[in-house]
Amino acid sequence: MPSxxxxEDIKKYFPVERGIFKKxxxxxxxxxxxxxxxDKGETxxxxxxxxxxxxxxxRLILRLLEPTSGAIYFKGQNxxxxxxxxxxxxxxxxxxxxxxxxxxxxxxQRVGDIIGEALSIHNLAQDRRRERIGELLRTVGLEEECIWRYPHQFSGGQRQRxxxxxxxxxxxxxxxxxxxxSALDVSIQAQILNLLKELQERFDLSFIFIAHDLAVVKHISHRVVIMYLGKIVELAETEELYSNPLHPYTKALLSAIPTIEKRERIVLRGEIPDPSHPPKGCRFHTRCPIAKPECSEREPAPKEVTKGHLVSCYLF
Ligand SMILES: Nc1ncnc2c1ncn2[C@@H]1O[C@H](COP(=O)(O)OP(=O)(O)OP(=O)(O)O)[C@@H](O)[C@H]1O
Ligand SMILES: [Mg+2]
Structure with a gap:
């Protein structure tokens, strides 16, 4: 079955322009x-x-931005x-x-109109439309009466719903x-994650889920991609990534998760480099705790170490 x-190898470069001629x-x-x-049904x-x-x-996936190069296939179509x-x-x-x-x-806009507007692509009759808005609100755990209210009358978690x-x-x-x-209280975060998981099962939805720390995504992801300065440094199934992280950057991100049995925290030195002048060789070498001289020379190619577990690092 196709994904x-x-x-496929997408790139997006933003120009930095100066002066009146926008050079x-x-x-x-x-x-x-x-x-x-x-895959279908995957997170x-x-x-x-x-x-x-x-x-x-x-934004590239939704084509809200055009890629500099590369291709995106959705249901087999470029x-x-x-x-x-x-x-x-x-x-x-x-x-x-x-x-x-x-x-x-x-x-x-009232909540009813916000959802109603999205529904307009389905051309529903007026009474069916009202019914459907109510159904959708119940699906995300809100009362049907919410249709008359405005966004500011809700909490952050409710607004996300x-x-x-x-x-x-x-x-x-x-x-x-x-x-x-990311903008929600910790107590509310789990509720929204559970809701997304529930919706995925019910409607066979596929998710691309973006987060900046690994604590959040463990329980909802099937696979995880670790990115650094515009590149993928590691990609693996969730279980595998958390139990057998390979890339030093992934290890540092994992060590930042507060756990009960304290793991030693790996604190990365330096700042994230400027993406308009990324470091030569492996992009992570300037902050890598185990970098060798050759890491600054050539870029490591992604390597499939075990089935489905990819890493871009000279150690592998
Ligand atoms: N429209 C744009 N024009 C110029 N540079 C941009 C534009 N959009 C993003 N960038 C730059 O591209 C890089 C990647 O930005 P992006 O927003 O994709 O990062 P992110 O991983 O989503 O970060 P965050 O966790 O802060 O949301 C950054 O250096 C950003 O400044
Ligand atoms: Mg972002």
């Missing part, structure tokens, strides 16, 4: 040659520090070459949920969740 989504002086390599696939998480290119990948009309049909099968549920909901109901309204197959719980 639902396949991303290009550098290029930010936000995403620099990334490939992965996603693949993208994890990495701020600025490593996670949101850019999300969507990178679709025209506006063809893309409109595909877009209905993909939805994005953002970190800030307040910023993404129109404050002047409204955002999820709106995304579900179009009956998508793929949901891209860009840090959907």
């Amino acid at each position: 639902l989504l396949r991303v 290009e002086v550098a290029r930010i390599r936000a995403v620099d040659g990334i490939s992965f696939s996603l 693949l998480s993208l994890v990495g520090e701020s600025g490593c290119g996670k949101t850019t990948v999300a 969507i990178s070459t679709l025209d506006r009309k063809e893309m409109f049909k595909v877009r209905g099968l993909m939805q994005i949920i953002f970190q800030d549920p307040f910023g993404s909901l129109n404050p002047r 409204i955002g999820i109901a709106r995304a579900l309204a179009v009956e998508p197959e793929l949901m891209v969740c860009d840090e959907p719980i």
